Amino acid sequence: MPKANASNADGTAACLYYRHRLPVRIMHWINVIALVILLMSGLQIFNAHPALYWGKSSYTGAPPILAMTAKQGRDGGMIGVTTVFGREFDTTGVLGASSANNGQLVRRGFPSWITIPDAQWLAMARRWHLFFAWIFFINGIAYVAYSIASRHLARDLAPTAKDWRSLGQSIKDHLRLRHPTGEAAKEYNILQKLAYLIVIFVLLPLVILMGWAMSPWLDSLFPGWVDVFGGRQAARTIHFITAWALVAFVLIHVFEVIISGLWNNMRSMITGRYRVATSLPSPVQTLAEPAQEVETGHITVEADDETQK
Amino acid sequence: MKRRNERPENPRRQFLVRALGGAGTFLVAGCNRLSSTQWFPKFLAVGERLSSATQHLATPRKSMAQEFSEADLSPRFRSNGTAVPDNPQYQALARNAFADWALEVGGLVEQPTKLTLAQLRHLPSRTQITRHDCVEGWSAIGKWTGVPLHEVLALVRPQPQARYVVFYCADPMEDSEASKYYESVDMEDARHPQTILAYDLNGAALPIANGAPIRVRVERQLGYKMAKYLMRIELVESFAQIRDGKGGYWEDQGYEWYAGI
Numbered sequence: 001m002p003k004a005n006a007s008n009a010d011g012t013a014a015c016l017y018y019r020h021r022l023p024v025r026i027m028h029w030i031n032v033i034a035l036v037i038l039l040m041s042g043l044q045i046f047n048a049h050p051a052l053y054w055g056k057s058s059y060t061g062a063p064p065i066l067a068m069t070a071k072q073g074r075d076g077g078m079i080g081v082t083t084v085f086g087r088e089f090d091t092t093g094v095l096g097a098s099s100a101n102n103g104q105l106v107r108r109g110f111p112s113w114i115t116i117p118d119a120q121w122l123a124m125a126r127r128w129h130l131f132f133a134w135i136f137f138i139n140g141i142a143y144v145a146y147s148i149a150s151r152h153l154a155r156d157l158a159p160t161a162k163d164w165r166s167l168g169q170s171i172k173d174h175l176r177l178r179h180p181t182g183e184a185a186k187e188y189n190i191l192q193k194l195a196y197l198i199v200i201f202v203l204l205p206l207v208i209l210m211g212w213a214m215s216p217w218l219d220s221l222f223p224g225w226v227d228v229f230g231g232r233q234a235a236r237t238i239h240f241i242t243a244w245a246l247v248a249f250v251l252i253h254v255f256e257v258i259i260s261g262l263w264n265n266m267r268s269m270i271t272g273r274y275r276v277a278t279s280l281p282s283p284v285q286t287l288a289e290p291a292q293e294v295e296t297g298h299i300t301v302e303a304d305d306e307t308q309k
Numbered sequence: 310m311k312r313r314n315e316r317p318e319n320p321r322r323q324f325l326v327r328a329l330g331g332a333g334t335f336l337v338a339g340c341n342r343l344s345s346t347q348w349f350p351k352f353l354a355v356g357e358r359l360s361s362a363t364q365h366l367a368t369p370r371k372s373m374a375q376e377f378s379e380a381d382l383s384p385r386f387r388s389n390g391t392a393v394p395d396n397p398q399y400q401a402l403a404r405n406a407f408a409d410w411a412l413e414v415g416g417l418v419e420q421p422t423k424l425t426l427a428q429l430r431h432l433p434s435r436t437q438i439t440r441h442d443c444v445e446g447w448s449a450i451g452k453w454t455g456v457p458l459h460e461v462l463a464l465v466r467p468q469p470q471a472r473y474v475v476f477y478c479a480d481p482m483e484d485s486e487a488s489k490y491y492e493s494v495d496m497e498d499a500r501h502p503q504t505i506l507a508y509d510l511n512g513a514a515l516p517i518a519n520g521a522p523i524r525v526r527v528e529r530q531l532g533y534k535m536a537k538y539l540m541r542i543e544l545v546e547s548f549a550q551i552r553d554g555k556g557g558y559w560e561d562q563g564y565e566w567y568a569g570i
Binding site for chain 2: 051058133214226
């Protein structure tokens, strides 16, 4: 986030601030597409054997820690059963048994509306998954390299001493759904920084590494390295859990994007420009209507154009 | 915190919501449509070539699959796919404990041969406790004993143009004779020390459910490469002319020939 020399030509208390540079925007959206396809094709792959284990193999003598199955109910209909640590839950319609295209319940782990492709087709799901895994991996490497080289990491993501001191306040603000405005909105807050850093340097590398751990060829690189994570089937379980941890992050991320100004945030990740209200005293100030800004032809000062870099 | 730009009548917001909803529907429907085209799955197969190339680059040529201890053995080695081949000829051989069975080894070799089970058992053997990773996602650990494939190749002496070893099996996968299981590996995998023609599982003769009399073990790849009910081995320069030309029964159904991932 380049520093802005915020001032306004016409006296309105707002300016468009150049928040996200082009490479970050492109890589963000590539990541969105890749992660959505990886999740959905991954769930289709999971459906080929909808059970998770802990250990070096699936058949160690211990039961699976999670399993989705279908069985016949008392009335003869199919019911979906999800077993977690030995406890059974009726998940008919969603997990274990869900509707096929003709409306009939069929036995499958996750329902067809969340898998790629929709019908049971492991070979095709693997093609999607293993292709977009490459897109995701190359994009991730490019992002980390760019973030280090451009100092995006050091300048925008690394928490400062001031950030750490604001941790308690930031937690309170988030719980009250209050968001920084004005100058403060130009920088990521401490919870935001921590969330992004955990995703970039813990969850995403972990999901990749656990994907590799499932590859029998890569397991031969240093025989036994997979056991550090509890074994190959444990790695598959961690891969699954990490994928859902990423979904949880995305849900919170999208929620925060919506309540802190959907259009402003979306614009900043599409065009790079983020509207900041300047010199306004209250943290609960109303953000001005962006539509008016454009439609009435207000001139805004662009603090740091790409061409200036 | 109320914001003016969250008014429902905001046309830009409506547009955005519709765009997101549309994008979601488009994504699922689009992915299904793309999956059923001829060209797109071929395009996605770039991933397979990339994985194969980088995994071969990243690992030493004779990198060894992990071997386990007796304590790690799965209590019962899972049988998947065919449990009893629907093939009268095979069943007749099985009734006689495969005494009349012989493995044909031919194709691009100097010395085609036939090897009985007794002859195979007399060749040098290797025992390994390895993990069998099924493409479906499960795995099982078993102790395999068999003849290293390179020992058999040394007997028949491959011609220099031989590039692949094709395994032909006794089990029909569908109703037709032409649907019998087959698989192939390259010469690098064929000569790998852990690539064995296994006749014992967990210290006893290989059960029919697990591929008797011989099952191929290719330990750095997925289970579908490890053909059961082996009848014939052929060395070829290319498998393009065999069946649908993809190098294996499951490969012909759209699975990757390179099953290292």
